[in-house]
Amino acid sequence: MKTLQFHYHMEIAFSEPVHSHVYTLKCLPVTGAAQRIEACAYRISPESRVREGMDSFGNRMLYGTVEEAHSLFTVDVSGTAVTDVPRPVPEGDRREPSAYRYQTPLTRAGERIRRLLADCGGTAGMPVCDRVRGYMEAVHESLRYEKGVTDIATAAEDALALGRGVCQDYAHILLSLCREERIPARYVVGMLIGEGESHAWVEVYDGERWRGFDPTNNVAVEDAHIKISHGRDYRDCSINRGVFTGQAGQSQTILVEVAET
Amino acid sequence: MEIELTRRAETVNELLARYGVKFGIYKNNEFKEQLFPFDTIPRIIKKEEFAYLEKGLKQRVMALNCFIRDVYGDRKIIRDKVVPEEFVYISSGYLAPCDGVVPPRGIYTHIAGIDLVQGKDGSWYVLEDNLRVPSGASYPMIAREICRKSSPGTFEEYHVEDNRDYAKLLRWTMDYVNTGGHTVILTPGRYNAAYFEHSYFAEKTGAHLATGRELTVEDDYLYFVDYSGRREKVGAVYRRISDEYLDPMTFNEESVIGIPHIYDVYRKGHVALLNAPGNGVADDKGIYYFVPKMVRYYLGEEPILQNAPTYLPYYEEDMQYVLEHFDDLVLKDVAEAGGYGVVFANKMTAGQKEDFIALLKREPRRFIAQEVIDFKDIDIVENAKRVPRKADLRAFVLMVDEPVVWKSGLTRFSRNPDSFIVNSSQGGGFKDTWVLSQ
Numbered sequence: 001m002k003t004l005q006f007h008y009h010m011e012i013a014f015s016e017p018v019h020s021h022v023y024t025l026k027c028l029p030v031t032g033a034a035q036r037i038e039a040c041a042y043r044i045s046p047e048s049r050v051r052e053g054m055d056s057f058g059n060r061m062l063y064g065t066v067e068e069a070h071s072l073f074t075v076d077v078s079g080t081a082v083t084d085v086p087r088p089v090p091e092g093d094r095r096e097p098s099a100y101r102y103q104t105p106l107t108r109a110g111e112r113i114r115r116l117l118a119d120c121g122g123t124a125g126m127p128v129c130d131r132v133r134g135y136m137e138a139v140h141e142s143l144r145y146e147k148g149v150t151d152i153a154t155a156a157e158d159a160l161a162l163g164r165g166v167c168q169d170y171a172h173i174l175l176s177l178c179r180e181e182r183i184p185a186r187y188v189v190g191m192l193i194g195e196g197e198s199h200a201w202v203e204v205y206d207g208e209r210w211r212g213f214d215p216t217n218n219v220a221v222e223d224a225h226i227k228i229s230h231g232r233d234y235r236d237c238s239i240n241r242g243v244f245t246g247q248a249g250q251s252q253t254i255l256v257e258v259a260e261t
Numbered sequence: 262m263e264i265e266l267t268r269r270a271e272t273v274n275e276l277l278a279r280y281g282v283k284f285g286i287y288k289n290n291e292f293k294e295q296l297f298p299f300d301t302i303p304r305i306i307k308k309e310e311f312a313y314l315e316k317g318l319k320q321r322v323m324a325l326n327c328f329i330r331d332v333y334g335d336r337k338i339i340r341d342k343v344v345p346e347e348f349v350y351i352s353s354g355y356l357a358p359c360d361g362v363v364p365p366r367g368i369y370t371h372i373a374g375i376d377l378v379q380g381k382d383g384s385w386y387v388l389e390d391n392l393r394v395p396s397g398a399s400y401p402m403i404a405r406e407i408c409r410k411s412s413p414g415t416f417e418e419y420h421v422e423d424n425r426d427y428a429k430l431l432r433w434t435m436d437y438v439n440t441g442g443h444t445v446i447l448t449p450g451r452y453n454a455a456y457f458e459h460s461y462f463a464e465k466t467g468a469h470l471a472t473g474r475e476l477t478v479e480d481d482y483l484y485f486v487d488y489s490g491r492r493e494k495v496g497a498v499y500r501r502i503s504d505e506y507l508d509p510m511t512f513n514e515e516s517v518i519g520i521p522h523i524y525d526v527y528r529k530g531h532v533a534l535l536n537a538p539g540n541g542v543a544d545d546k547g548i549y550y551f552v553p554k555m556v557r558y559y560l561g562e563e564p565i566l567q568n569a570p571t572y573l574p575y576y577e578e579d580m581q582y583v584l585e586h587f588d589d590l591v592l593k594d595v596a597e598a599g600g601y602g603v604v605f606a607n608k609m610t611a612g613q614k615e616d617f618i619a620l621l622k623r624e625p626r627r628f629i630a631q632e633v634i635d636f637k638d639i640d641i642v643e644n645a646k647r648v649p650r651k652a653d654l655r656a657f658v659l660m661v662d663e664p665v666v667w668k669s670g671l672t673r674f675s676r677n678p679d680s681f682i683v684n685s686s687q688g689g690g691f692k693d694t695w696v697l698s699q
Binding site for chain 1: 336346347350351357358359360361362478479480481509510511514521522525528529
């Protein structure tokens with residue numbers, strides 16, 4: 001168990017001013033499973049009336065519209081999280097774990113993923129967490145961490161073929177392996193001590209509770225990770241969705257700080 | 262029977278063309294708008310026969326609505342293993358964002374288009390339940406209107422139920438779920454296949470016809486903004502765009518025809534969307550197999566209308582049957598619609614057959630197989646001669662406090678004498694459907 005202070009900063013710089021910028025953000029960590037959020041405040045700029053909601057996965061949403069012209073859009077979230085709490089807390093997701101047993105277009109297994117699974121050997125009968133630890137190791141070994149070679153639309157099978165990628169690709173491949181074996185597995189977005197950007201990993205249902213596995217770092221999730229959202233794959237969890245009026249290029253920067261108090 | 266009306270075929274088709282009764286089709290990636298050919302010989306359904314269909318259709322739509330509410334709610338039918346979970350979660354019509362969201366008055370299937378065919382022995386079969394955005398009611402409506410003008414006596418003489426009340430029925434359906442505010446028909450625009458229908462319904466029901474640009478969300482409510490900039494709150498949207506394009510903030514992010522945040526307004530119960538997003542989970546071709554089971558499960562009744570005999574290769578014994586009787590069956594890809602992805606095994610070459618069976622074994626969940634129903638032909642007039650053609654019937658069932666079946670329907674026929682596929686997107690034509698009142 002740890003008490004962590006976190007600060008999440010996202011900014012989008014537009015090359016030209018835009019207006020009527022409609023946004024939906026899933027950037028607020030929620031209490032559930034192994035973490036408790038004790039304090040959480042946010043600020044969105046330029047100012048607009050912010051509405052709050054919750055999606056079907058139990059993720060908190062902030063949304064609204066910035067009508068005025070602006071070239072910079074920023075979101076700041078900060079607060080305190082208690083991680084790896086001894087007794088799991090109920091979560092907002094009303095879906096049954098088994099609903100997470102099926103592949104999505106981003107996780108669908110092809111030849112390479114099936115071969116990787118075969119290389120892991122027969123694991124049926126072993127406890128779920130042991131099986132997943134094996135898959136996690138296989139994913140970690142099969143990919144080299146490299147930015148800029150994949151993007152948000154890259155499917156697990158393609159990332160594996162490339163042999164390089166970022167946390168999102170590691171997570172999608174691990175999801176694919178688990179789901180081929182019909183193990184309920186979901187995609188998680190969050191923050192991690194020592195990682196300057198947002199992070200992604202996987203949660204697996206072991207029959208009693210959801211447990212986190214971080215294939216990028218090849219570790220089981222304990223008390224260094226703060227979860228923001230989860231879903232079937234990246235698409236359910238994108239931190240920022242937006243549409244705006246204006247012909248402008250945009251560049252997004254994310255800065256995350258997590259420190260133990 | 263010689264009806265005076267059939268001598269007026271040319272006049273009627275000319276008038277339909279003048280009114281712009283068109284159907285857009287995509288062929289080789291090109292959009293072409295073509296007239297939807299009308300044949301003046303009506304399909305005639307006797308009073309007692311229609312009463313039977315009506316009863317069966319009401320029952321079926323009730324069960325479908327219960328199913329959708331259950332799938333996005335308590336999932337009892339899945340827990341009781343009547344419908345296997347993966348048929349729900351893999352279905353392209355199942356939308357996770359709809360989970361736990363209850364629409365106004367719990368209605369998911371406001372306007373359903375149920376496709377039926379009549380076998381040679383006279384028995385009716387349901388071929389498809391179209392629940393997403395079924396189109397077609399406007400065609401028999403306007404055809405009837407024009408036929409009445411060109412041959413006024415015909416309808417008195419034959420005691421035909423008036424079908425011009427569809428607009429009233431549709432308005433009632435929209436008002437019944439309205440959460441307070443204006444009623445809007447949302448169209449993707451004039452390049453949509455059914456644009457004629459959208460504008461015709463707006464005119465007949467008195468609803469605003471709008472594209473996404475004219476609707477805007479503010480503080481969790483939806484507003485219609487007219488040309489002068491005046492805003493009016495909207496309480497019901499009969500949307501004629503599909504789920505994935507409805508809201509770029511929840512569904513397809515690339516959509517430019519939707520309304521950002523409309524789904525959040527809906528989620529909070531501040532607007533009704535007809536039909537309800539996510540209801541496509543029940544018109545999936547794989548789920549179709551389970552509809553008679555739904556009737557028994559939710560209503561505790563025996564299904565009045567039957568499915569065409571259908572096999573699910575997903576089940577071992579059905580796969581066996583399909584392989585043994587392959588040549589007699591029609592195979593349907595569950596992910597396709599509009600007459601696409603339908604293959605008749607007896608029309609395949611040996612090579613195609615081999616490939617198809619390999620695919621079927623690899624992805625059994627993707628296909629259903631059905632017996633080819635030898636359906637009753639209906640005469641059409643072609644080059645001044647009566648010739649028989651295959652035809653189906655799309656019945657429209659609207660959900661108010663209970664399902665109401667429109668006393669008419671869209672009869673579509675195949676112009677190709679060898680084809681069983683009647684979809685308008687495949688170039689078929691249509692007829693009026695007469696329900697006799699005595």
